[in-house]
Structures are given as C-alpha cells and as structure tokens.
Amino acid sequence: MKYLKRLMLSAVLLSTLTIHAQDSREVIDNIIKEANENSQLEVLAYELLDVIGPRLVGTPQMKVAHDWAITKYSGWGIPARNEKWGEWRGWERGITHIDMVSPRVESLNGTQLAWNPSTGSKGITAEVIIIPTLKDEADFQNWLPKVKGKIVMISMMQPTGRPDYNWEKFATEASFEKMKNDRDSMTSEWNKNIARTGYNSRSISEALENAGAAGIVTSYWSRGFGANKIFSSRTKKIPTIELELEDYGMLYRLAQYGSQPKIKVVAESKELGVVPTFNTIAEIKGTEKPEEYVILSAHLDSWDGAQGATDNGTGTMVMMEAMRILKKMYPNPKRTILVGHWGSEEQGLNGSRAFVEDHPEIVANVQALFNQDNGTGRVKDISGAGFLHSYEYLTRWLHEVPREITSEIETEFPGSPSSGGSDNASFVAAGAPAFNLSSLSWDYGTYTWHTNRDTYDKIVFDDVRSNVILTAILAYMASEDPNTTSRERIILPMSRRTGEQQTWPSQRSPTRKGGID
Missing domain, CATH: 3.40.630.10 (Zn peptidases)
Incomplete structure (x- = not known):
C-alpha cells in the first residue's frame, strides 16, 4: 500500500513538472x-x-x-x-551658433558645453589665440595678460583627422608608424607645455577666465571621423565651446600662422535654478x-x-x-x-x-x-x-x-x-x-x-x-525559479599592484545636490 501511494505521488509530481515545463515553454x-x-x-x-x-x-x-x-x-x-x-x-541648452568671421566667413561645427552660461542672443565676437610654447610658469604668467578679450584654444591640434584603422588600411607601414610617432611626440610636448603653465588641462580654463579671456575653445577628438566627446564646461561666466576636429585644426593653423582669426559665438542656454x-x-x-x-x-x-x-x-x-x-x-x-x-x-x-x-x-x-x-x-x-x-x-x-x-x-x-x-x-x-x-x-x-x-x-x-x-x-x-539565488561571494585574489588582499567594493552614497554652489 505504501509502495502504491509512493508510486501515485511520483506520478502526480511527474505530471505537475511536465505541465509546468509545457507552460514554461509556452511563455x-x-x-x-x-x-x-x-x-x-x-x-x-x-x-x-x-x-x-x-x-x-x-x-x-x-x-x-x-x-x-x-x-x-x-x-x-x-x-x-x-x-x-x-x-x-x-540648465537648458539653447541654440549654439559658431561662425568664423575673419579672415573669411564660415559656419563652424561645434556646440556649447553643458552647464555653461548663456552669451545672450547677441553673442560675443573675438580673436582666437593659442597658448605659445612656454619656458616655465613665470613665462606663462608674463603671457597671461594677453588673453584679455580673446578666445583661447586649449586643446592640442591633432595631426590627422583619420582614425588609425583608416591609416592602417591605406598607408604604407612606414608612413603609419611615422604618423604615430609624430603624434606621440606632439602629445608629449603639448602635455609638458600645459604643465609648464602651473595648471593642468582641467584647471587652466579657470585661470584663463580669471585673466579676462572672452571664451574657451576645446576639441576632445574621439579618434573617429567627425566624432568628439562632449562633456561639461569648466568656466562659470564665459562661453566654452567644443569644435569638431576639422574646424578646430583650421582655426588653430590660422592663429599659428598669424592670420588672427575671429569667431562669433552665440550660445543661448538658460539657467533654471535648482x-x-x-x-x-x-x-x-x-x-x-x-x-x-x-x-x-x-x-x-x-x-x-x-x-x-x-x-x-x-x-x-x-x-x-x-x-x-x-x-x-x-x-x-x-x-x-x-x-x-x-x-x-x-x-x-x-x-x-x-x-x-x-x-x-x-x-x-x-x-x-x-x-x-x-x-x-x-x-x-x-x-x-x-x-x-x-x-x-x-x-x-x-x-x-x-x-x-x-x-x-x-x-x-x-x-x-x-x-x-x-x-x-x-x-x-x-x-x-x-x-x-x-x-x-x-x-x-x-x-x-x-x-x-x-x-x-x-x-x-x-x-x-x-x-x-x-x-x-x-x-x-x-x-x-523555485530557489532563492545564493549571495555567497568569492574570496578575492591578492592585488598584483599592491600585493594586498582585494576587498569587495563598498557601497557609496550618491551626490544628491549636483552642480549647486
């Protein structure tokens, strides 16, 4: 009798599992x-x-x-x-319009960076200048008064707007290697020149703003045709605009060769409080x-x-x-x-x-x-x-x-x-x-x-x-799933960098008041 009951129970369980499997497959x-x-x-x-x-x-x-x-x-x-x-x-982004007005007229591809104040509908028009090669921090301080009323370019001019995969496909091996070496050298020297100002790529915008610059121009190339990273501004009162590589390079060369390019920037963003x-x-x-x-x-x-x-x-x-x-x-x-x-x-x-x-x-x-x-x-x-x-x-x-x-x-x-x-x-x-x-x-x-x-x-x-x-x-x-998932954690390995036992990431609190002074 017990055997018969067990057999009947097994049959019921098997039938239930089969029905569940069929239902699951249908879902x-x-x-x-x-x-x-x-x-x-x-x-x-x-x-x-x-x-x-x-x-x-x-x-x-x-x-x-x-x-x-x-x-x-x-x-x-x-x-x-x-x-x-x-x-x-x-903050609300409005119209951004950037035009070169001298030595010729051309509309440029770019945008105002996030949380940057408005220029108003009239905008600003000013000459664009570049940071010269500096000897040291004192040399930068001597040059700094020249930024007053000017728009300053603070990104390196890229030697090529072609991504590496495009070079690799079409260039000779020697030409590709030469380009990469030249770019590495330019990047190293650019970084050293910024360091000689006494600031870094993040803090230099504030120094230029405090010295009376009319605006900042950046170009954060993403190593692809026409692609730039777009983040937030580091200036509080003057416009910061991001230009695509091609237009940034043109302006940079014009300034470098002494053509004294001027641009007009209209960036009609709005501050909306908290x-x-x-x-x-x-x-x-x-x-x-x-x-x-x-x-x-x-x-x-x-x-x-x-x-x-x-x-x-x-x-x-x-x-x-x-x-x-x-x-x-x-x-x-x-x-x-x-x-x-x-x-x-x-x-x-x-x-x-x-x-x-x-x-x-x-x-x-x-x-x-x-x-x-x-x-x-x-x-x-x-x-x-x-x-x-x-x-x-x-x-x-x-x-x-x-x-x-x-x-x-x-x-x-x-x-x-x-x-x-x-x-x-x-x-x-x-x-x-x-x-x-x-x-x-x-x-x-x-x-x-x-x-x-x-x-x-x-x-x-x-x-x-x-x-x-x-x-x-x-x-x-x-x-x-009939089972509750296990939360048991692995024992993390020793860090190759520090030689110490790695620990599980710790819970962090959010920033609950962002961008508010």
Whole structure:
C-alpha cells in the first residue's frame, strides 16, 4: 500500500513538472514571438530620441523623459512612479551658433558645453589665440595678460583627422608608424607645455577666465571621423565651446600662422535654478513571492552632445520593451519584476546609488538584477560578478534562451565584482546579485560613447531585439525559479599592484545636490 501511494505521488509530481515545463515553454515561445512580430522598439526610439532628445540631468528634457516613461508604462497596464532622490543645477541648452568671421566667413561645427552660461542672443565676437610654447610658469604668467578679450584654444591640434584603422588600411607601414610617432611626440610636448603653465588641462580654463579671456575653445577628438566627446564646461561666466576636429585644426593653423582669426559665438542656454532629480520605477507585482524582486536596470539620462541613442537609449528601450512583453505574456509573475530607469548615471551612478541607499528592504530581497548600458550591439558577455554560485542559476536560465542568441555570448564564472562603470555596480556593492549584459562594441567607445554622433541612425535594431528576448527570458526564469539565488561571494585574489588582499567594493552614497554652489 505504501509502495502504491509512493508510486501515485511520483506520478502526480511527474505530471505537475511536465505541465509546468509545457507552460514554461509556452511563455518563452510567446515572449519570442511577441518580440519578433510586434516589436515596439522603433516607436520607442522615435519618441525617446527624436522627440525628447538628449537627457542631461537637471534639464527639462530629463523630466520629460521620466514622465514619458510613466505614460508608456501606464498604457501597458504597468504601475509606474517617479521617485525623487536629489536636486541638481537646472540648465537648458539653447541654440549654439559658431561662425568664423575673419579672415573669411564660415559656419563652424561645434556646440556649447553643458552647464555653461548663456552669451545672450547677441553673442560675443573675438580673436582666437593659442597658448605659445612656454619656458616655465613665470613665462606663462608674463603671457597671461594677453588673453584679455580673446578666445583661447586649449586643446592640442591633432595631426590627422583619420582614425588609425583608416591609416592602417591605406598607408604604407612606414608612413603609419611615422604618423604615430609624430603624434606621440606632439602629445608629449603639448602635455609638458600645459604643465609648464602651473595648471593642468582641467584647471587652466579657470585661470584663463580669471585673466579676462572672452571664451574657451576645446576639441576632445574621439579618434573617429567627425566624432568628439562632449562633456561639461569648466568656466562659470564665459562661453566654452567644443569644435569638431576639422574646424578646430583650421582655426588653430590660422592663429599659428598669424592670420588672427575671429569667431562669433552665440550660445543661448538658460539657467533654471535648482530642480528635483528622479528615478522612474515600474513594477509587475509578484503573486507568490511579492517581496522578492527581479530587477531590470538601465539609466535614462545621457550626455547631450547628441541624442544619447546608444548611451543609454538602447538600454532603456530594451528594459521597457521587455517589461511590455512580460506584462502581456507573463502578467502574474511569481516574484515582483521591477524596472529602474536611473537618473544621473553619467555623473557617478547617482540614481541607482540613491535607490540602493533608500530601499534596503528591496535590495536585501533581489533575486537577480540585469543591467544593460554599453551600446546597441547584441549581448556578448555575462559575468557572474563574483558570486560563487552564479554559474548554477545563470546557466540554467540561459539554457532556455534561443541558441542563436546564447551562441554569441561568452560567460565568465564566478567572475569578479564590478566597482563602477554602470548601475549594476551600485547593487553589487550592497551584496545583491546584479549582472551586466555587456554588448558587442560596434565601435561604441569611438563613435557613440559620450559623443556628438550618438544618434538614432547608429542603432542596430536586430541586435537590440535580440537583447529584449534575452532580458525577458532571464527575467521570467529568475522569477519562476523555485530557489532563492545564493549571495555567497568569492574570496578575492591578492592585488598584483599592491600585493594586498582585494576587498569587495563598498557601497557609496550618491551626490544628491549636483552642480549647486
């Protein structure tokens, strides 16, 4: 009789497991079908990138993006909210127009740097000068009065606007090597000359401003055709503009040869006082374990030299589309599936650090977090982030992802904990199993990361769609897993640099008042 009962129980369990496996396969198949046949990625990209545009923290566009995300989630039946975590210097970019007016007239390609004061609609017109070769700090101080009323160029003129891969393809080996040697020599001498001023590349702008300069011109070339890094200004009262390499080089040569070039700069930005900063949070409530969380993670903010398409418009779109599909195909998850669209990642992971600090009860119950940030490419690397048993559950979840996606992915277990770089690091530091879905490059570091070329046209939608499928299935598997993920950490190795035992990254507080004097 006992044997018969055991046999019947085994049959029931086997039947239950079979039904669950069938249900699981159906959900996964539906996720894949929805992603491929009813994708909303192009619409999301249009609305976020073309209509809203860049999303610099403290700007009206950032708040518009947060509100837009809430509207989208509400339309999908997913409750969402904006959580205030701090305040920032409010600023809005206006029209930037830069024209050379002497020795001839030509409009130049460039922009005002972030958080720089307005020139007003009339702008400023002044001669452009370069920093001469100096003997020492005293020589610089003797020259410094000459900057009064002038616009000063403070970046090295690049010897070539062709990226190295273009030289490697077309130049002779000797010519390529000569160019690189000449560039290295020029760079070394430029850095030494800046050091002889008594300042560095960051602090020299303030010295020039205090000496009465009318403006600053920079050119932070990103080593790609037409690509420049666009960050923030270091001047408080005078305009700082970033010029693309080709125009910067022309102005530099004109000044170098004594042609006394003049430019007119109109930069109509606006100061908006102190404004609140937010994270946008949306969630599909769990039915069996609602106090345990699977988190999808992507920062919503960007620098504002372009649209912020691949940093991090694509990551934002992946998480939004994954949530839409999960709500449609998996509306009653076992665990709560929460998505965080973080603010001010670019200034130091501030939004996610604030969330971790403000919600220890959520962080303590994270089943897994999946973060996507670095570009438009398909995911190619997943690390176990230093969690000793990450191999056991991540590989099991990945097994359910289509082979054509996982065949492209390299895994590293147990890996090592991230101490920065993107928002997963904020959660890892607090001990939560948080994993970065690292993408194929597509020359991200050169052409789109923080550049004036990070635009809609750089998106590879097939790769982004693949990442949606991956993310949605991982979230589903993590939610359904009968086991709670282990948080046991590896013992970190000795540092080769210091010879000391490495330690787990420590949790850091965010900057909650940014750019406010």
